[in-house]
Amino acid sequence: MAKSLRSKWKRKMRAEKRKKNxxxxxxxxxxxxSLDKKGEADMTELQEIATVVKAEKIKKEVDVEMAEEEVDDGKMDMDxxxxxxxxxxEHxxxxxxxxxxxxKKLKGKRMTKKSGKGKKKKGIAW
Known part of the structure; x- marks a missing residue:
């Protein structure tokens, strides 16, 4: 939809705002x-707040966990x-x-198969 003049104007102004900001x-x-200081992120400040772990170590742990997981047969758990x-x-x-x-539609189809004839439609009898 979004082809009205108003929406076109809104999109245009949003793009202008993005350029400006x-x-x-x-x-x-x-x-x-903190890239503007040295050219590299300062990890000393981050270590005080959170524990810093190298990406390679995390990747190795994930690979080990994936290998330990049980192999699924690819089917979803369904009824x-x-x-x-x-x-x-079953209920x-x-x-x-x-x-x-x-x-209701499926039930109607099921009932017509059981009885052999469908429900009469209401209407004018000629």
């Missing part, structure tokens, strides 16, 4: 990483007792994601 934003980022045709579970309930209208 870009240098300030870059300066703030550099200051946050094993759900009928694929009617979508009913006769439809899935939670299904709307009432869909459930």
């Amino acid at each position: 870009a240098p300030k934003e870059l300066a703030r980022l550099k200051q946050a990483l 094993k007792m759900r009928s694929k045709t009617t979508l009913l579970d 006769g309930q439809y899935p939670t994601w299904m709307s009432q209208r869909q459930a």
Whole structure:
């Protein structure tokens, strides 16, 4: 949608604002990483606040954890007792994601198959 004059103007002005604020934003980022002083981030200040761990060490730990994990067969944990045709579970309930209208429609189809004839449609009898 977004093709009205107002939205075009808003987009244009947002782009102008981004251009104007870009240098300030870059300066703030550099200051946050303290890159403007030395060219490298100052880790001594960060070590007081949090523990600094090298990326290689973390990657090795993650690889070890991934190797230790059990191998899945690729299937999701779903209701094993759900009928694929009617979508009913063992208690006769439809899935939670299904709307009432869909459930009613499926129930109607199921009933017509059982009885062999469908419900008569209401209308004018000629």
